[in-house]
Amino acid sequence: MAIEVTCTVCGKNLRAMDSAAGKQAKCPDCGSLISILEPVYDAVEEFPAPGGFDPVEDPGPPPDDRHRSPCPLCGETIVTGAAKCRFCGEYLDSAIRGLWRSGNLLVMRKETTLPDRCVKSNQPCSRALPRNLTWHHPALYLTLFLCGIIPYVVIALIVQKRARIAVGLSEEWFARRRRSILIAWLLILGSLAMPFGVGILLNVPADVVGFSALAAVVIALGAAVSGVVAARIVSPIEITDTHIWLKGVHPDYLAELPEWDGHSH
Secondary structure (H helix, E strand, C coil), rough: CCEEEECCCCCCCCECHHCCCCCEECCCEEECCEECCCCCCCCCCCCCCCCCCCCCCCCCCCCCCEEEEECCCCCCEEEHHHCCCCCCEECCCCCCCEEEHHHHHHHEEEEEEEEEECCCCCCCCCCEEEEEEECCCCHHHHHHHHHHHHHHHHHHHHHHEEEEEEEEEEEHHHHHHHEEEEEHHHHHHHHHHHHHHHHHHHHCCHHHHHHHEEEEEHHHHHHHHHHHHHHCCCEEEEEECEEEEEEEEHHHHHHHHCCCCCCCC
C-alpha cells in the first residue's frame, strides 16, 4: 500500500512506496526535500463472524457436590448410589452383589440371594427352587475303592460342605424338571417289572430272565442318575465356608456378572 505525502513547499500531493517510509525524497515539481513519515493507521475493532462464539476462559470441571455415604462393605466414603466401590472393588448393586462369573461357573457367597431370573434361560421369573447342596473333595472317592462304601459314607458325612440356595426357574423349566423326573421314575418302575414280565408272560428260559434282570438294573441305575441330575438343575463344583461354585448356569446369565478375581469376600 502507497504512502500519501504532501510537499510542504509547493503543496503537491505525492505517493511514495512503503519501502520509502522514514526516508527523504525530492519533490518532482519544486525539488524540495520531503520527509516520508511512517503511516499511522486507526485501530479497528474486530467483531466475531456471524454464528461464531466469543472466546471465553475454560472454567474447569464443575464442583463435585454429589452426596456421599459409607460403603456398606468396607466403610470408605463413596458417592451415594454408586454401582461399585472404588476402594474395595465390590459391586453394590443388590442384583449382582456377591455374585461373579469364573469361566462357565457361577461364583456366589453362601448368603447371597440370586436374582429373579431363570438360571437355565436367563428369562425373568417369579418362582425359585430351593436346593440343598453338598460337596466334598473328589479325592475322597478313593476311600470308596480302598476302604469300601461304609468308611466312605462316614468320612463324607463328616467332611462334606453344605449350602442351601434358591435358584430362579421359569415355568417352562419347572415343567421340564417335572417331566424329566416323571420319565426317570417310569423307567425305574418299568425296569423293575421287566424280569417278571419276561419270565412269567413270555415263559423264557432262566438264563434269559437273568439277562433281563441285569439289563433292568442297568436301566434303573441310568434312570436314577438322570432323574437326580434333572432334579438338581445346577451342580456344585466346590463349596467352601463362604462361597459356592456352580455349573449348569446359562451363559447370558453369567455374562451380566463381574469377573471373579479370586480375592473377593
